[in-house]
Amino acid sequence: MSQCIPASAGIGHRCLRYLLTLLIAATTSLWAASVVFVTPSVNNGNYVNGVAFKVSVSTDIDRVSLEADGYPFLTLNAANGWGASYTFTNLGSRNIVAKALNAGGTQLTSTSIRINVVDQLFYAPANGSSYTNGSEVRIAASPRIKEVRLFADIYQIGSSTVRNANNLFAITPPLLNTLGTRNFVSKGYDGNGNLLDTRTITVTVVSPPVTQTEPPLAPREFRAMWVATVSNIDWPSNKNLTVAQQQAELISMLDKAKAANMNAVILQVRPAADAIYPSTLEPWSEYLTGQQGVAPSPSWDPLQMWITEAHKRGIELHAWFNPYRAKAKGAGALAGSHIYYSNPEVVKSYDGMLWMDPAETVAANRTIAVISDVLTRYDIDGVHIDDYFYPYPVYDGSGNKVDFPDSPAWNRYLTAGGSLSKADWRRKSVNDMVYRMYNTVRQYKPLARFGIAPFGIGKPSLRPAGIVGFSQYDEIYADAELWLNNGWLDYFSPQLYWKINQTGQQFDILQTYWRGQNWQNRHIWPGMWTTKIDGTSNSWPVSEIINQINLTRQGTSAAGHVHFSAVGITQNRKAPADTRGLADELKASTYTAPALIPHAGWLDNSPTPDPVASASRNASAKTVTLTLTAGAGKATRQFAVWALFGSSWRFTVVQASSPTLTLADDATLGAASQFYVTAVDRVGKESNRIKVIVP
Structure with a gap:
């Protein structure tokens, strides 16, 4: 302090200046070398793996070294905007220390924060907050997460594989039928469909304020069920029922479909070269009367009643034909008018059943004649075929595949100079039939839809990575991709009869694959194995089907699906642990209001007169x-x-x-x-x- 000893005039001013200099220096030393975490900012909070670390620093800091539990992992500086991303190998709790260094490498100060490293985090809504029904849900996720699926309690309500401009997964779920307290669950998956992380928050779902002067667009969805008559799977429930009992079952099934807000029935009218309606071409079905060829007594027309009663309830009726099966396993004696007797050369025995040879012109012409007859006489809304083309293969005692016995037609083809391989020749026979069916529908009833429900897995050369299983292309000679690519149909219902996360046959991966084959923009309405809900200890839970329905609604304005089969709904089936049956759950959470069937604009896009x-x-x-x-x-x-x-x-x-x-x-x-x-x-x-x- 000797510099402050008075010596002459003005000494006091010099001392004051010196004291001020010391004060400024001391103050500057207090303000210098500060470093503060910007992100993450909450001590003991969750941090999404891979999100940028950011700091705010004073001007005298050259760089900041970040350490996790004592190990350096990232350097922040002006060049990277004092922020950079890092992905930890392991999740869980970490103590993060930010060490501020000057240009010479001397540590000036430090700060620390404890974080919990996670793979995903709800960005909005927050845990414990209100959620406006139908609004967007945003989820932050690490780079490892390629898909996020959102659930309300146990029911999937949305999914996304795309990040928005803020690097968040944004999902806008449909309106939830139940307000109040709900658990929102986010499940994050890697690119191979493996579940990496699950996060749960609790929200209070509230109704949005009504500000619109007009209602939204009409809801649209194809909600159908297959009604199988073969082997009395669905209807009639027994081949020995009286006409009155059959009619009562029919009415009950349609009433239950209507009550569940369904809008389509796909009725099997030709189970095995027979008919559940009066026909001059084929005999009455044994599944209706107990004996093939015997007419119902008293006389009635089941198909006509199905159509009339369905239309009364606003339900479409699609007629389901089996193009090749001539006799199912366990069936009784054939009628004298059956094709087995009128044209035995075109009917082959295979795996305990009878099949019309797809390569025989007589067999193909019979099927087209039957479909044409129904299109001409009945007000059906669609024609439908499923996955039975060439029969599914069987193997002998040595494990060798038993070939379908079509040598007569194959030899005639070779004699005539045919050059295709046998497999390609068989596929051509099926392709020709599908093309003829489509054009027959267009000819006789231009506004009716033609639908195909093939096996759910595509040809091996085109399958997504990880998808394995039966090849319909090679084994039953069904080139389903070709039919869809060319638009030889109006709707396509691949039978996706596996659970959502079934290894090798994941539901959503298969659905996405078929959508990718939809070059002509037809409707993709997957089939679901609803009767796997059967009340046994091995039963699928109701939530499996509900979640599959929600998946079919993602990424399309023309949603739809088909339940196999009707009894899963009409019997209101459930698993032992379920609190309510499928039909009840559909009405409560999934089919909460009626829906229009999506518009088939390629069939008719002319204006509809105003009412x-x-x-x-x-x-x-x-x-x-x-x-x-x-x-x-x-x-x-x-x-x-x-x-x-x-x-x-x-x-x-x-x-x-x-x-x-x-x-x-x-x-x-x-x-x-x-x-x-x-x-x-x-x-x-x-x-x-x-x-x-x-x-």
Whole structure:
């Protein structure tokens, strides 16, 4: 302090300047060398592996060395913007120390933070927060995560394989039917479908505020069930039922389909070169009357009743034909009019069954004639075939495959100069039949759909990595990719009869594969093995089918699927641990409202005439009645109706054959105040909307 000893005038000023210099130096030393974590910022918080570490530093710091539990792993500096990413090999708790160094490498200061390294984290909503029903869910994930699947409790409600501009997986799930407290579960998978991480948060689901003056677009989804008649799988339940009992079962099945908000039935009308309807071409089916060729008594037309009753309920009826099977296992005696007797040269025995040879012209012509007959006489909405082409192979006692006995047709082909291999020749026979079927539908009923439900795995040369299993291309000579690529169908329902995470046959990977083969933009509506829900200890849980349905809804505006088979729904089946059956769960969580079938624009895209509508109020009955009239011109099949109760829009479908809708007042919201209505044609084309105010 000798410099502050007074010696002359002005000494006090010099001392003051010196003290100020010391003070500034001391203050500067306090402010210098600061380093603060920007991300991660919460001590003892979760950190998503691979997200950038960022720090804020004072100007005298040249670089920051980051250490994890004492081991250096990352250097931050001005060149990298004081932030850089790092992916830890192991997850879990880490103590991260940031050491601030000057240009000479001297440590000036340090700070630390403890983090829990995870593979994914809910970005929004946060745990314990409110979630607005139908809003976006965002999930941060490490680079190892290639796909995120989102669940509400046990039901999958969305998935994503694409990151947004902020490097987050963004999923907008459908409206949840149940509000209140729900568990949101995010499951992260690597590129091979392996589950890497699961995160769970609890949210309170709340309704969104109603700000829209018009309702959303009508929901669309093909919700179908196969009704198998062969071996009495679905209907009739027994071949010895009376006509009255068969009719009662038919009505009950359709009522249950309607109650579950389904909209299509695929009915097997030709199980094995026979018919469940009166035909001059083929005999009555034994599955209907107990003996092939014997007509029902009293006389009735089952197919016509199925069509009439389905249409009354707003349900499409697709006629399902087996093109080649002539007799199933366990079947009884054949009728004298069966093709086995009229054309024995084209019917072959294989694996305890009879099959029409696909390469025989007589057999092919018979199938086309049968389909043409039904298209001409019945108001069906579609023609459908499944996966039976050449029979599935069997093997002898030595493990050798037993070849299908088609030598007569094959030898004629060679004699005529044919040059294809036998496998290609067989595939050509099936391809020709599929092409003829498609054109036959277009010829006789241009607005009917043609659907094919092949085996669910594609040809070996095109399969995604990791997919293994039976080759329909090589074994039953079904070139399903060709039919889909060329658009020789209107909807395609590959039988994806495996669990979502079944190794080698993952449901979503297979569905994505077939969508990739859809070059003509037809409808892809996968088949699901619903009857694996069977009440036994090996039963699939109801949630498996619900989650598969939700997967079919991802990435498409023309969703749909088919249940095999009907009894899984009509019997309301469940697994022992399930609290409610499949039909109940569908109505409660998945088919919460009716849906239109997606529009097949390639069949008809011409305008549908606008409807005329009026509404009336009956205050004493506490009801509102909407009266609908189709516009002039192209026929209207249905009306899509949105009704406004309070601030809530509710959707329903009204049949043009019964164009009146009466709605009771809501106990809380009161009477419907207005409607929006469109007319819908046979292939799903909607008219312009009209608005109706209730007086």
